[in-house]
Amino acid sequence: MSETSLEGRNAVVTGGGSGIGRACAVVLAARGAAVAVWDLNGEGAEQTVAQIREAGGKGIAVAGDAAEAAAVADATARTRAELGPVTILVNNAGITRYKPFLELTEQDWDETIQVDLKGPFLVTRAIVPDMLEAGWGRIVNISSSSTQSGSPNLAHYVAAKGGVIGFTRALAAEFADKGITANNVPPGFVDTPLMRSSVSDPEKVAQRMPMKRAGRPEDIAYAVAYLASEEAAYVTGHTLSVNGGRYFS
DSSP states (O other): OOTTOOTTOEEEEETTTSHHHHHHHHHHHHTTOEEEEEESOHHHHHHHHHHHHHTTOEEEEEESOTTSHHHHHHHHHHHHHHTOOOOEEEEOOOOOOOOOGGGOOHHHHHHHHIIIIIHHHHHHHHHHHHHHHHTOEEEEEEOOTHHHHOOTTOHHHHHHHHHHHHHHHHHHHHHGGGTEEEEEEOBOSBOOHHHHHHOSOHHHHHTTSTTSSOBOHHHHHHHHHHHTSGGGTTOOSOBOOBSTTSSOO
16 A cells, blocks of 8 residues: 555545535545545535545445534444444534624624534544554644634634644644644635635635635645645644645745
8 A cells, every 4th residue: 555545544524515525535535545424414425425436436425413422423333334443534514604703693603613613522532532443543624724814704713713723733742642643724715615605706806816716625635635644644733724825834
């Protein structure tokens, strides 16, 4: 097995039913991993798995809420039953809701923290025992470039994703001697259905980027695949910025 191959590995990608999550699932499967695609939208998860299978890969669709402990337990049990122990985890599921700070409600704040920060905690807590048993694991959390540059109307989201970066570093420190790495990828302006639903003129925004284009979901997926590989065995606690030059770190 080459250092870039993921043959024999089982992966979970949360929020894998569309956008960046779908691209991550497809790329990991193309490199040999069996992928459990978790998503609140079961139909989207099935579509991702169909794409994986059409390309000759192996995947299963698991519908459920990655921010609810009971649903995470059920999804983990099903994944282990159908694929086996999981040693690659991509925490991608999240929500983005633009709202000026003084209009934020406690519910806005709590829901965003629940999905974007508590969700990765719940899923990681469920999966890490498999990694410890194997003596090998890769945790890749999708954060956001908004944590690096700040962003108006997204205080709740930036706070949650900033927490994801801190969470990643804490995991990296705690499990570094157990064969488990933890890293995060903060995407920049990426062309996804979610982005197009919240930005009125994405092409105009893209022209303000140094590369004059929006990122593609695959741009993020390739970075995730690297961090999930044996090639990245000595990389942990790292923030791998994939943003087309929007922010230099």
